Amino acid sequence: MVSPKISVKDLDIRFGGIHALKEVSLDIMNNEILGVIGPANSGKTSFLRAVNRFNDLVPNYQMSGRITIDGLDIYGQVDRNGLRRKVGMVFALPVPLPLSIFDNIAYGPQLHGISSRKKLCEIVEKALKAAFLWDEVKDRLKKPAHNLSGGQQQRLCIARTLAVEPEVILFDEPCSGLDPISTAKVEEAMLQLKSRYTIVLVTNNTKQAARVSDRTAFFLMGELVEIDKTDKIFTAPADTRTSDYIEGRFG
Amino acid sequence: MERHFDEELKGLNEKLLKMASLVEEMISASIRSLIDRNTGMAEDVIKSDDKVNMLEIEIDEESLKLLALHQPAASDLRFITSAMKINNDLERMGDLAVNIAERSVDLIKQPQLKPLIDIPQMAKITQQMVHDSLTAFINKDSELARQVCRRDDEVDKLNEQVFRELLTYMMEGPKNITRAVDLILVAKHLERIADHATNISEDVVYYVQGTMIKHHIEEKKKQ
Numbered sequence: 001m002v003s004p005k006i007s008v009k010d011l012d013i014r015f016g017g018i019h020a021l022k023e024v025s026l027d028i029m030n031n032e033i034l035g036v037i038g039p040a041n042s043g044k045t046s047f048l049r050a051v052n053r054f055n056d057l058v059p060n061y062q063m064s065g066r067i068t069i070d071g072l073d074i075y076g077q078v079d080r081n082g083l084r085r086k087v088g089m090v091f092a093l094p095v096p097l098p099l100s101i102f103d104n105i106a107y108g109p110q111l112h113g114i115s116s117r118k119k120l121c122e123i124v125e126k127a128l129k130a131a132f133l134w135d136e137v138k139d140r141l142k143k144p145a146h147n148l149s150g151g152q153q154q155r156l157c158i159a160r161t162l163a164v165e166p167e168v169i170l171f172d173e174p175c176s177g178l179d180p181i182s183t184a185k186v187e188e189a190m191l192q193l194k195s196r197y198t199i200v201l202v203t204n205n206t207k208q209a210a211r212v213s214d215r216t217a218f219f220l221m222g223e224l225v226e227i228d229k230t231d232k233i234f235t236a237p238a239d240t241r242t243s244d245y246i247e248g249r250f251g
Numbered sequence: 252m253e254r255h256f257d258e259e260l261k262g263l264n265e266k267l268l269k270m271a272s273l274v275e276e277m278i279s280a281s282i283r284s285l286i287d288r289n290t291g292m293a294e295d296v297i298k299s300d301d302k303v304n305m306l307e308i309e310i311d312e313e314s315l316k317l318l319a320l321h322q323p324a325a326s327d328l329r330f331i332t333s334a335m336k337i338n339n340d341l342e343r344m345g346d347l348a349v350n351i352a353e354r355s356v357d358l359i360k361q362p363q364l365k366p367l368i369d370i371p372q373m374a375k376i377t378q379q380m381v382h383d384s385l386t387a388f389i390n391k392d393s394e395l396a397r398q399v400c401r402r403d404d405e406v407d408k409l410n411e412q413v414f415r416e417l418l419t420y421m422m423e424g425p426k427n428i429t430r431a432v433d434l435i436l437v438a439k440h441l442e443r444i445a446d447h448a449t450n451i452s453e454d455v456v457y458y459v460q461g462t463m464i465k466h467h468i469e470e471k472k473k474q
Contacts, residue, residue: 207322234324236461243325248254 005030005198006051006168009066013046013222016060020046022222023065033190033199035213035230037206039250042219044202048170051200052087053080069168085112088161092173094153096145101137104145104156108164123163131159132189151182158189169193171201175208187212206246210234218242256321260330263313267334267341270306271385273299274341277348278381278444282374285355285437286367293359296352303345310338326458333458337388340447340454344381347440347447354433354440364420364430370438373409376402377441380448387452393459396452400464406445413438 004027013021021043028034036044049055051067053074067074074083097104105124114120124141128134133155137148145156154174161169171190175183190199190212203209209216210230217227218241226239237243244250277296284293314335317323323331380399387396417431453465462469 206324210324235328237325246324247327248256 002029003071004028005069006200007066007068007071008047008051009068011047011050011065011067012063013043013050013055014060014062015046015058020222021050024219024222024224025065026217026224026227028198028200030198031194031196032215033194033201033213035209035216036200036202036219037204037209037216037245038219039245041221043222044219045172046222047219048089048172048200048202051168051170052084052089054089056080085164086166087168087170088164088166089170089172090154090158090161090174092176094150094157096148096153096156099145100142101145101148101156102141105159105163108160112164124159127159127163128156130162130189130193131155132185132192133159149182151178151185154178154182154186155189158186162193166197168198168200171199171203173203174201175203175205183208206234218245220245256317256323256327259317259321260327263310263317263331263334266306266310266313267337268385268389270303270310270338270341271388273303273306274345274348275378275381275385277303277345278351278374279378281348281351281355282371282378282441284352285358286371288359288363290356290359293352293355297349297356300345300349303342307338307342311335314338329458329461333388333454336454337451340450344444344447347444351437351440354437358430358433361430364427364434367434369409369413369416370434370441373406373413373438373441376406376409377445377448380406380445380452384448384451384455387455388458391455391459393456396455396459397464399452400449403445403449406442410438410442 006028008027009025011021011024013019024043024047036047038044046055050063051069051074055061055063063075069083069086072078097107099107102124105127106120109120109123114123125134125138128137133152136152137143137156145153148156158169158174174190175186178186187208190201193199194214201209201213213230215227216230216233218225218233218237218239220241226233226237226242228238233242234246237246277299280292281296283289284291284296314331317331321327380402383395384399386392387399414435417435420427421431453463456462456464
């Protein structure tokens with residue numbers, strides 16, 4: 001029996017009067033991509049943000065249950081900076097820092113104490129290659145990151161996340177504003193990355209979950225309705241609410 | 252929520268049902284032509300094949316279009332893939348009805364070899380299987396579909412019986428051979444039609460329940 005990378009047990013989240021997540025339990029295995037799908041207000045982003053403690057500073061945030069990574073309770077003694085180094089996050093809107101392409105990637109490693117120029121160059125190249133961006137930007141690393149296209153900016157943010165060598169990457173709607181080609185590149189990057197990382201992908205694009213994830217979890221109104229292998233979810237889901245959602249019958 | 256997509260699925264369903272009723276009619280007419288020794292009826296069956304072939308192409312094109320444009324999932328996906336497979340089976344059943352009608356045209360030209368007993372019985376079961384498999388599809392009735400699969404053995408047994416009996420006729424005299432072979436072929440075609448009805452029923456179970464039952468896979472997995 002392989003022990004899970006991330007184990008979520010009875011996770012319950014409230015924001016004041018809003019019950020965002022209701023006793024969700026699930027395991028995420030090493031080197032898998034878990035897709036999380038569900039309509040608006042289903043709790044998928046609250047779930048994702050709980051995994052690197054991004055909800056902590058939200059007013060009236062109450063949480064119960066346990067999340068462990070490699071068996072360690074992330075709400076126990078773990079320091080948040082260490083946790084966020086281990087658990088990287090990519091957001092819906094790419095937000096490059098107002099720096100050059102190179103410095104955008106080098107920023108994180110520098111913050112974690114790496115100062116050798118040679119080492120930083122290596123990290124930047126490796127991260128950009130892993131994010132499928134290197135060939136497009138290798139001749140203009142000193143140029144401002146803001147000049148990149150939306151799709152390139154998103155891959156830059158993925159590279160920035162990779163530069164600090166996380167073990168888990170959380171993607172929150174990473175392709176919501178991207179054209180099909182950029183989307184395909186980001187998806188290709190995710191598939192390549194899964195051999196070295198554990199990936200959680202929250203997406204409103206169910207087809208993306210179908211294309212990319214190994215297993216898919218369907219959330220509805222804060223409840224985990226169903227989690228299973230992606231091919232099972234998209235051909236013969238067990239719960240009618242799941243089929244109604246992926247067939248587009250909701251509303 | 253009623254989706255625009257549902258309208259298109261309904262359209263596909265209606266085409267498939269149109270084809271199904273045409274094929275059922277062809278099977279029944281081909282057998283009746285043999286029993287009633289009615290050449291005109293057999294010729295009508297042979298002519299109907301074009302219509303079935305055209306419908307097969309239309310249904311294939313329609314299904315591919317729906318897959319490409321809507322990228323359906325779950326029961327929508329199972330419906331369309333089942334429709335494509337059923338489409339295939341129906342087209343083959345139409346061909347087999349034509350084959351029976353052709354045998355019938357030949358047989359009618361000669362005096363009857365023997366009173367037909369087992370073949371009409373086989374035809375009755377086969378037609379019932381075809382009808383039930385399609386009813387199961389329309390009503391999403393996986394239990395009825397499973398019943399159809401279980402009846403396939405009866406048809407196989409009758410087919411063997413017909414073969415053995417006609418073999419004795421052939422051994423009695425060479426002049427019986429042509430007619431006996433024609434009747435053996437009719438039985439064989441009926442047996443193949445029953446196989447296609449079984450295929451359709453297996454697809455219905457997958458469409459309704461999402462479980463594969465082909466090739467007795469369920470029992471094999473349990474072992």
